Structures are given as structure tokens and as C-alpha cells.
Amino acid sequence: MHAERIVENLNRAHHELFGRDPAVCLIGEDLLDPYGGAFKVSRGLSTLFPERVLSAPISECAFTGMACGMALAGEKPIVEIMFGDFIGYAFDPLWNLAAKSVSMYGRRVPVHLLVRCTVGGNRGFGATHSQSPQKHLLGIPDLDLFEVNPFHDNVELLAELVERGNPVLLFENKTLYSRHCLREGDLDDLFAWRFIGPRREFAKICIEEPETPDAVVIAPGSVVFPALEAARRAFFDREIETVVLTPSQLHPFPLTPILDELARAKRILVVEEGIAGGSWAESVATAIYSRLWGRLENPVACLHSKSSIIPCARHLEERVLLQSGHIFEALIGESVRA
């Protein structure tokens, strides 16, 4: 019937890694059973592997720094940041210790550090528990950014990331946890999806694979859902043929596998829940311009949430965060949100 939920998939990913590799451990807040973590990703782990799950005090700087040291000592620590809004505390060890250590000693030093970071709003959690801080970690040499989505299997993804040798930040939008993982093929009554790229870098979601799509929307993580809602409406209302592309890796962004797809599109949208100003979407747009300048029919549209604090009240939160209506307007070319 239904595939497992994304939170169950992430939980299984941890269990399989822990069972296979004794160097893997988990550090973060409130991880121990029976609570099993704020979003239940670590459920059951401390019961099975009590010596490898460390429930740390509320100090992202301290426990991330500790994990960096463990990684340099050859361990493969996973850090859970309960709310990504507080990744700022862990910024220094990630920027100046973990990422630098890979290359500053004259030879390449593998750093097997995975920092999982819960992000995003639409849950009524308020200004300091709802943000999307991806852009603040963008563009640091040897710090790779990934984001969980409903398409890429997290069991495979986590296994790959702990072996990557570069420190990795994995963003997990909290609205995805209760969603179901999606199997390649029909997504619903209208859309179907498949992986594209030599390393399955993107999920490609569309209606009957249009030869020359009216629009391509690059939508990571949870924004794939408002993007699909907008694509559905644009198709029925205006016959706008949209292809949605969801990457697993945000940075460095794997542009090459989708260049042909982008070159055929009349319009390109890059959407994210974060806010504009040195954002991920803007960096992707810049990369697209440098490769496709002269072939684009329209400017690349970057869609973000409003530059504002995120209100707690749901109806006000919806006015701030990127919603499907904004994507729809951009798809039909009527307005582009700043």
C-alpha cells in the first residue's frame, strides 16, 4: 500500500548504518528513547546502540565541535540539529574546522561528518523555529549541502554521505517527515517521475515528458509540493507544460545533467523557501546564466519567501512563506515575487 514515511525512511537509514559500520555515531539533543528525538528520526537507536547515541546539552557549538574532532580522529559522527535556526552556533566549527581540515594540511584529509539539520516553516512554530538557513552555509569550500526530498532514498543517501570525505550538511524540511516516500513511476493521477542524471542527481516530475516544456521549475526539498500544485493548475487552466526538477544535492549544484532540459524550456524558475539576498536560488540562476546565456527566452525567475520574520499564526505565516500561488503566477508569467 503506502510506502514508508520519510521519517521512517530516515530512521531506517540510521539503523542500517549503525548496524553496518561501528564508526558511525549520533550526537544531538533529546535523542534517547523513549523520546527518540524531537522528530523521531533517532527512535530506537539508543536502545540498540546505547554507547553510540549521545544526547548532548543544548549547545550546538559544543557538540558540533566535538563531532568535528571525532571525524578528524577517524570516526563517522552524525550530528542532529533539532532546529536549523540555531545552526549559527555551529557555524564556526563547520566553517573553520570541519571544512578547512579537508584541504589545509597539504594533503587531503577525509572528514566523515554529516550534520542533519531540520528546517522550514508552515508548522506555526514561529520566527526562530521555522527558518530556512541554507544560504548562510552556501559556498564554503569542501562543505557540501544536500536536502531531503520525497524521491531520493535516504538509506542510500546517508550511506553515501557518511563516506563522502567532505563534511556534509543535510537539510530536512520538517513538513516532509510525515510525508510518504515516493516510488519511481506514477506520482499521482496526473504526474509521473523518474530519476535523471548519470548519478540520479535529479527527480524529474512532469506530465507525459514534454519535448519543449513551457517551464522548468527547480524545486528542492519540500517546495516540490507547492511547485507541483502550481504546475497542475497551470496545466489545466492554461495548458502550460511544466517540468519540475528536484535535486538532492544543493551545493555544489550539479548543473550539467539538466542543461539540455533547461535549454529547451521557455521559462526557468528556481524556487526555495528561504529568503532572497545571496540565496541558493540566486546562485543557481547565476550558474544557469553563465552556461546558457544567449539561449534563454526569459530571465530566470527566482522565487523566495518574503523578507520578513516568520509569524506564528498560520494564516500570517502563509503570507510570508513561498506558496503554490506565487509559483503559479510566475508559471503563467504574470508576476515575479521579489
Place this chain on the structure above:
Amino acid sequence: MHSIAIPKLNANDDACILTAWSVADGERVSAGALLAVVETSKTTLELVAEVDGLLLRDFAEGDEARVGQTVGYLFPDEAARAAFLVGRAGTVTGNSNLHITRKARDLMDRYRLTESDLARLGKSVIRESDVRALLEARADGPDRSFSSLPTPTGRPANAIELTRHQRAVARTVTASRREIPDAFLLIKIDCERALGSLAATSATAEIQVGLLEAVVWQTGRLRADYPHFFGEVIDDESFLPATAAHIGVTLDQGRGLFVPVVRDVERLTLEQVAETLDEYRYNAFRGEFEESSLGEGAISVALIAEPDVVFSVPVILPRQVCMLSLCAVMEEPLLVGGDVRARRVTHLGLAYDHRFINGREAGAFCRDLKNAIESWGEDHVGR
């Protein structure tokens, strides 16, 4: 009727899986009884009846329901449950497996294509280009109204948009007004005698037989003498006479305007005409028609039943050559040798395409119809 909706279950779930219903469809439950079990990302929860009632399940086990979505209903009694099911049947349209874009739907409406026509393409997603391809593949091909109407864009937010059905009506009447050079003629008919006779027929036949039925029935019988009033316009200079008197009748019971067709009226008795129209009135009330009853008529009749309406110019349906309108019945004084007596009259209008019909023929057609109604006799019954 009480709706059973999925409540907000926790902060993290916008949806849940309805794992199992605990009550059979149609079974009676008391307030507080367990209705169904739902599963969120965290736990399983119970949906409990808030009122007493008969259950109507409206959601499949194992499917995912959004918070706020209605998954079932509770009714006070079986009659209410049955009435709801009947009412809802009227809103269900056609083949739900087809995904039809708005542009495709507009074109389908314009050419009166149904979902079954499109289903033959073997596609599940229907775009405008698919409908065009189907139209071009047809022997008769797209007609002159094929040139597309401008698609309205940039409507203000408070604009009222027409329903899909009314958009189809709008296109039809616009095409008619643009293409058909029509003329109009109105004739007064004394229906005193016919109404008396029809009342008797209604009582015997136990079905409503009124002036509309009489006009439809009698019109069918005029085809032999007026073949060029029945049929299909081919182009500005030619016309294809119909081989049977298929007569469209406008019906609007508040669910939209329909023009179902009474087929082969020449072969029907007055009672059969009445039975067909009776069925169509019921269909119009529910807003649903069999595809076969909405085909092309050879001529059409519009009934304007509002009291005191004396004058109505019908809009000739594209490709037909004329259309009758029947106005209200009203009393008027009649001078008979210096005495005043009351009589009941109605007005019959005929809008006709002047390319194919001239005033003299239109007048003759109306005169024959008038004479037939005014000399209406008992002998029509059962014929």
C-alpha cells in the same frame, strides 16, 4: 446531514491514512460510537460520531485524507441519505479518468463533444490539440465557428466567471448572432379549444399534456409540407433537408439551459411526446442528460412559460434554419357580435434564417400551426 471531517490531529500532520471503517455503510450509529481508525505519522487515532445517524462512507480505506476533508456523512434517516445520494448523482459527470484542460473543455463544449468521444483517443490527458485533431479527423471537419474566440485574460478578481455550461451557451448564441441573418414573425393563437381538449387528454392519459406538447407534436407533422424548415445548413447557399422530425426543446430548471431532442416526432403519439418531455424536464431539474438526448435537432422550440410574456425572439441554433417560441397563455376579451366574452390566447414566434426562408413561407408555416391548434380535436389522442 452531518459531515464527518478529519480533525487537526497534531502539529506535524496535514493528512492521515484512514486505515479502517468500524461501521458498515448505511448502518445506524449513536453519538460517541467509533466510526473509523486513522493513522498519523505518530499514532493511530479514532474518529467518533458526534451525532446519531445513518452512515454514508465517502472515503476508501487505506487512502490518505487531508485535515478538514470530509470522509463521510451521518443522516437522520434513510430518506435523507437516499435524497443526498440522488442529488449528488446529478453532479457527477462522465468519465473521471480523463484529465481535460480548460482549453480542451471549451472546444469540446463548442462542438458538443462528450468525454466518451474523447475517450476513444485512448489518452488520459486531453489537451486542446487532441480535441482539434479529433475534429479534423471527422468527415464534416470544423465549421466556420472554429476560428477561436479571444480567451479572456487579466480579469479583475471580483469578476464573475461563467460556468462551463453557460460558457457553452454563450458560444452557441454568439455564433448564431454572428452568422445567421434572422427575421422574426409573431402570430396570435386562440387556444381556448386546444386547452380544453388537452386537459381532458391529460386526465385520461395521467400525464401532463399542454400546449408545448401540442406544438411539438403538430410541428412534427408539418415537415412533409415544409421540408426546408427542418434540416441542416451546409453553407450560405445550400441546405440539407432532414429525413426525420427531430425537435429540440429548450428546458431550464435552474441547472442550466439544455436543448434535448424529441426524436422522430412524426412517428410518436401525442402521449409519447408528453412522456418524453416529462422525462426531459426531470433530467433538466437534475442537470443531467443522456448523451443521445442532446444530439442535433432539425428544428427547435423555446418555451417561455413566465406569465404575461407576449413576445420572445428565439436565437436560432447554429446549423438549424428556424426556431419557434411559445409564450404565456393569457386571457383577453373578444367581441362576438357586440358581446364581450373571454378567450385564452398565446403567442407563437418564429425566428427564421432569411437566407433559406422568406416571409411568405414563414407566415404560411405559422398559419398552418395556428389553424391546427385552433381546430384541435379529441381525435389527436393516441394517434
